[in-house]
Amino acid sequence: xxxxxxxxxxxxxxxxxxxxxxxxxxxxxxxxxxxxxxxxxxxxxxxxxxxxxxxxxxxxxxxxxxxxxxxxxxxxxxxxxxxxxxxxxxxxxxxxxxxxxxxxxxxxxxxxxxxxxxxxxxxxxxxxxxxxxxxxxxxxxxxxxxxxxxxxxxxxxxxxxxxxxxxxxxxxxxxxxxxxxxxxxxxxxxxxxxxxxxxxxxxxxxxxxxxxxxxxxxxxxxxxxxxxxxxxxxxxxxxxxxxxxxxxxxxxxxxxxxxxxxxxxxxxxxxxxxxxxxxxxxxxxxxxxxxxxxxxxxxxxxxxxxxxxxxxxxxxxxxxxxxxxxxxxxxxxxxxxxxxxxxxxxxxxxxxxxxxxxxxxxxxxxxxxxxxxxxxxxxxxxxxxxxxxxxxxxxxxxxxxxxxxxxxxxxxxxxxxxxxxxxxxxxxxxxxxxxxxxxxxxxxxxxxxxx
Numbered sequence: 001x002x003x004x005x006x007x008x009x010x011x012x013x014x015x016x017x018x019x020x021x022x023x024x025x026x027x028x029x030x031x032x033x034x035x036x037x038x039x040x041x042x043x044x045x046x047x048x049x050x051x052x053x054x055x056x057x058x059x060x061x062x063x064x065x066x067x068x069x070x071x072x073x074x075x076x077x078x079x080x081x082x083x084x085x086x087x088x089x090x091x092x093x094x095x096x097x098x099x100x101x102x103x104x105x106x107x108x109x110x111x112x113x114x115x116x117x118x119x120x121x122x123x124x125x126x127x128x129x130x131x132x133x134x135x136x137x138x139x140x141x142x143x144x145x146x147x148x149x150x151x152x153x154x155x156x157x158x159x160x161x162x163x164x165x166x167x168x169x170x171x172x173x174x175x176x177x178x179x180x181x182x183x184x185x186x187x188x189x190x191x192x193x194x195x196x197x198x199x200x201x202x203x204x205x206x207x208x209x210x211x212x213x214x215x216x217x218x219x220x221x222x223x224x225x226x227x228x229x230x231x232x233x234x235x236x237x238x239x240x241x242x243x244x245x246x247x248x249x250x251x252x253x254x255x256x257x258x259x260x261x262x263x264x265x266x267x268x269x270x271x272x273x274x275x276x277x278x279x280x281x282x283x284x285x286x287x288x289x290x291x292x293x294x295x296x297x298x299x300x301x302x303x304x305x306x307x308x309x310x311x312x313x314x315x316x317x318x319x320x321x322x323x324x325x326x327x328x329x330x331x332x333x334x335x336x337x338x339x340x341x342x343x344x345x346x347x348x349x350x351x352x353x354x355x356x357x358x359x360x361x362x363x364x365x366x367x368x369x370x371x372x373x374x375x376x377x378x379x380x381x382x383x384x385x386x387x388x389x390x391x392x393x394x395x396x397x398x399x400x401x402x403x404x405x406x407x408x409x410x411x412x413x414x415x416x417x418x419x420x421x422x423x424x425x426x427x428x429x430x431x432x433x434x435x436x437x438x439x440x441x442x443x444x445x446x447x448x449x450x451x
Contacts, residue, residue, distance in 0.1 A: 077391025079112035109427025120167025236293030271310030355409030
């Protein structure tokens with residue numbers, strides 16, 4: 001509409017301009033220049049700003065001991081996963097769905113969305129081959145970051161996958177093997193092959209120093225990014241001692257921090273205890289969990305790791321437990337990690353994925369609300385005591401018409417009234433602890449009916 005109006009105005013004033021020129025030729029140079037400038041401004045002047053208006057200055061999220069801080073005040077997170085934001089934004093026709101998801105999250109009081117900042121090899125890959133990037137896909141990620149800021153949402157961006165989806169460590173190993181420099185065809189060579197380490201460092205450097213084509217801000221300087229996640233669910237099963245993964249984590253976390261000192265950094269762990277941990281037999285779901293090459297306490301204790309991450313999937317971890325037994329285990333699992341972070345690690349803990357599968361034999365939709373509430377209550381109680389339980393991110397939310405991105409955990413939140421209500425309730429409980437209800441109009445409007 002703005003562009004149409006400008007064209008209309010230009011045409012409307014053209015006869016007046018011609019009449020003035022005919023009456024006084026001396027006006028020609030002055031009015032010609034003025035008209036040209038006005039036309040250019042009206043046609044193109046603020047297209048960029050009208051799409052993405054300038055907003056108040058944002059601060060980076062910081063960490064002090066076991067708590068997140070924002071603008072000097074404690075921050076507790078209620079958030080969600082939509083891993084598909086970048087992939088879905090490559091085709092500009094799909095972008096309204098991305099905007100709708102971010103807007104919906106904001107309307108529920110959700111403040112952080114976790115999503116993939118990787119797609120290695122394959123269809124619409126960000127990294128086509130080592131060091132080679134598709135600018136179309138990078139521009140999609142640019143868009144996601146800007147759109148998130150538009151809606152007051154910060155992003156937890158993951159840099160690579162342990163799993164094969166969207167390339168992952170398997171793709172890196174294949175690249176090294178194809179180029180004749182790989183030491184092994186084992187997926188775990190991702191962690192110890194010097195060539196592959198070099199590939200990944202180059203990827204990290206490229207992403208962190210990327211200049212957003214919309215804002216002109218390098219990613220490492222953009223506070224819209226809540227934090228970086230090094231890897232989604234790292235495992236190195238070829239070395240159950242954990243030494244190989246630990247060495248990789250120490251090197252890569254130091255590398256990230258050498259490039260970006262503004263943002264927080266987490267690993268992306270599932271939270272399992274390793275073979276030397278006293279909790280391997282008392283808290284781990286089963287014996288296999290201590291043989292994956294990761295260790296929650298040892299890995300998270302690395303100096304450059306700002307906060308810890310834990311996932312919650314009792315459906316995948318147990319096959320013989322009923323719903324109530326799983327819910328009881330989740331309470332034990334969460335409290336154990338909060339205790340680790342309160343007493344030993346002295347860092348915040350984020351439960352960055354949690355979900356309940358609809359493929360369970362005894363599944364009922366009402367179980368999800370009770371499952372989510374168990375997790376929300378534990379976070380709230382920790383936050384109320386100023387503990388290390390800093391937040392949780394549900395896996396996963398999406399909007400209508402996106403079944404290809406769904407799994408047995410996903411849902412459209414407004415299609416589940418109980419989940420929708422609980423989500424807003426948790427956002428408001430955490431906002432009250434932070435003193436946001438009476439400070440900011442949006443929070444007051446969202447939460448006033450729930451006081």
